[in-house]
Amino acid sequence: MTDSPLTDTPLPEDALAETALDRPTAADQRGPAWDGLATPPRDPFRARIARALFHNAVRAMPVRVVFPGGRRIGAGGPDSPVMRVHRPAAFFHRLGVDSKIGFGEAYMVGDWTTTALADLLTEFSARMSTLIPPRLQAFRRWVDPRQPSAEENTLTGSRSNIRRHYDLSNELFAEFLDETMTYSSAWFPDGSTDLAAGQARKLDGVLDYAAVGPGTHLLEIGTGWGSLAIRAARRGARVTSLTISAEQKELAEKRIAEAGLADRVQVLLRDYREAHGSYDAVVSVEMIEAVGERYWPTYFAAVDRLLRPGGRFGLQSITIADDRLRATRGGYTWIHKYVFPGGIIPSPEAIDRALAQTGLRVGEFRDFGPDYGETLRQWRERFLAAWPRVSALGFDGTFRRMWEFYLAYCEAGFRSGYLGVRQLRIGR
Numbered sequence: 001m002t003d004s005p006l007t008d009t010p011l012p013e014d015a016l017a018e019t020a021l022d023r024p025t026a027a028d029q030r031g032p033a034w035d036g037l038a039t040p041p042r043d044p045f046r047a048r049i050a051r052a053l054f055h056n057a058v059r060a061m062p063v064r065v066v067f068p069g070g071r072r073i074g075a076g077g078p079d080s081p082v083m084r085v086h087r088p089a090a091f092f093h094r095l096g097v098d099s100k101i102g103f104g105e106a107y108m109v110g111d112w113t114t115t116a117l118a119d120l121l122t123e124f125s126a127r128m129s130t131l132i133p134p135r136l137q138a139f140r141r142w143v144d145p146r147q148p149s150a151e152e153n154t155l156t157g158s159r160s161n162i163r164r165h166y167d168l169s170n171e172l173f174a175e176f177l178d179e180t181m182t183y184s185s186a187w188f189p190d191g192s193t194d195l196a197a198g199q200a201r202k203l204d205g206v207l208d209y210a211a212v213g214p215g216t217h218l219l220e221i222g223t224g225w226g227s228l229a230i231r232a233a234r235r236g237a238r239v240t241s242l243t244i245s246a247e248q249k250e251l252a253e254k255r256i257a258e259a260g261l262a263d264r265v266q267v268l269l270r271d272y273r274e275a276h277g278s279y280d281a282v283v284s285v286e287m288i289e290a291v292g293e294r295y296w297p298t299y300f301a302a303v304d305r306l307l308r309p310g311g312r313f314g315l316q317s318i319t320i321a322d323d324r325l326r327a328t329r330g331g332y333t334w335i336h337k338y339v340f341p342g343g344i345i346p347s348p349e350a351i352d353r354a355l356a357q358t359g360l361r362v363g364e365f366r367d368f369g370p371d372y373g374e375t376l377r378q379w380r381e382r383f384l385a386a387w388p389r390v391s392a393l394g395f396d397g398t399f400r401r402m403w404e405f406y407l408a409y410c411e412a413g414f415r416s417g418y419l420g421v422r423q424l425r426i427g428r
Contacts, residue, residue: 046096222287
C-alpha cells in the first residue's frame with residue numbers, strides 16, 4: 001500500500017467469497033456475553049446490496065478503505081483515516097442484515113480495524129443522513145429492527161436498562177473518568193482542556209441556572225457518583241438525590257461521607273416518577289436521555305409537580321436535530337444493544353413540546369457540543385491507557401473493542417455536529 005491518494009476501485013464479485021479470514025478466531029468468542037457474536041449472519045442478497053451501498057457512500061469520502069489483496073476505495077489522501085476490512089464477507093453480511101448494529105459488531109470482532117477510529121467515524125457521522133440514498137430510506141422502517149418491548153422505560157424496564165450500563169463496575173468507570181467521577185460533558189474554561197476544571201465549570205453552570213445557594217433544598221434527578229450533590233452541598237444547599245443504580249448509590253454515599261457532607265445530602269434509590277415533596281430547585285444532568293420519548297411529558301410533569309413556586313430547574317441534555325429525531329425514533333441501534341438500552345436523545349424542539357404540557361418554559365440556554373467531543377476523546381485515551389487494569393477487573397478483548405467503539409462513536413457525533421449538548425434554565 002502506498003500513501004498516494006486513492007482512486008475508486010469497484011469491488012469484484014468475489015469480495016463476498018469466504019476466505020480463511022472470514023472465520024472468526026477463538027479470541028473473538030471470549031465471554032458468555034458475546035455468545036453468537038463471532039458468527040456473522042448470512043443473507044447473500046442483502047450483503048450484495050450492502051456492498052454496493054457502502055461502495056457508493058465511501059467513494060467520495062475523505063477516507064481510505066483497504067481490502068485483502070490491496071484493493072482500495074475512497075477519496076482520502078495521505079493524511080486521511082484508513083479503514084482495513086480484514087473479513088469482507090463477514091463485514092458485508094453484517095451490514096446487509098442490519099447496518100445500524102452490524103457496523104459496530106464488525107469492529108468488535110475484528111472484521112475491520114483502523115488506527116484512527118474517531119477520525120474515521122467522524123467522516124461517517126458527518127454524512128449520517130445521506131449514507132443511505134433518500135429513495136431507499138423509506139424502506140428502512142420495514143426492515144430495520146425496532147426497540148424491544150422489554151427495553152421500554154417503565155418503572156421496571158428503566159431499572160433493568162440502567163443496571164445494564166451503570167452497574168457494570170464502579171472500578172471500570174473510575175479508570176477513565178477524572179477525579180470528580182463525573183460522567184457527562186465537561187464545559188471547559190476558555191483556552192483550557194483540563195477535564196476536572198471543565199467538569200467543575202459544568203456543575204457550577206447548571207447549579208447557577210437552578211439558582212442553588214445557601215439554604216436551597218435541591219432535588220437532583222440522577223445522582224451519578226455524587227459530584228453534583230457534593231458541589232451543591234458545598235454551596236450550602238440541602239440535597240435530595242435520586243438514582244435507580246444500586247452501584248452508583250453505594251459509591252456516591254461513600255464519596256459524600258468522605259467529603260464530610262453526609263448530613264446535607266440524602267441519596268435515595270428511587271425513580272423520578274416515585275418522587276414526592278416540594279423543592280426550591282431541581283437539577284438533572286444528562287439523565288433525560290434515559291427517560292424515553294414516551295415518558296418525556298411524564299418527566300417534565302414530575303419536575304413541575306415537585307418544584308415550588310418561583311423555583312428553577314437546571315437541565316443538561318445531549319441534543320439532536322429535530323428532523324433526525326423524527327427519522328430515527330423507535331429504531332434499534334448498536335448503541336441501544338450494547339451501551340444504552342432504552343435511550344433516546346431529545347431535540348430542543350422536543351423539549352419545548354414536552355414542556356408545553358406543563359407550566360414550565362425555557363428561559364435561557366447555552367450549547368457546548370464541541371466540549372463533549374473533547375471530553376470523550378480524553379475518556380477514550382484514559383480508558384485505553386488503563387486497559388491492563390480494566391482487563392484485571394475481568395473485562396475481555398471484545399469488551400475493550402466495544403467500549404473503544406462506543407467512546408469514539410459518540411466523540412464523532414459531537415465533532416461532526418450531528419449531536420450537541422445544552423444546558424437550560426427552566427422556570428415558570
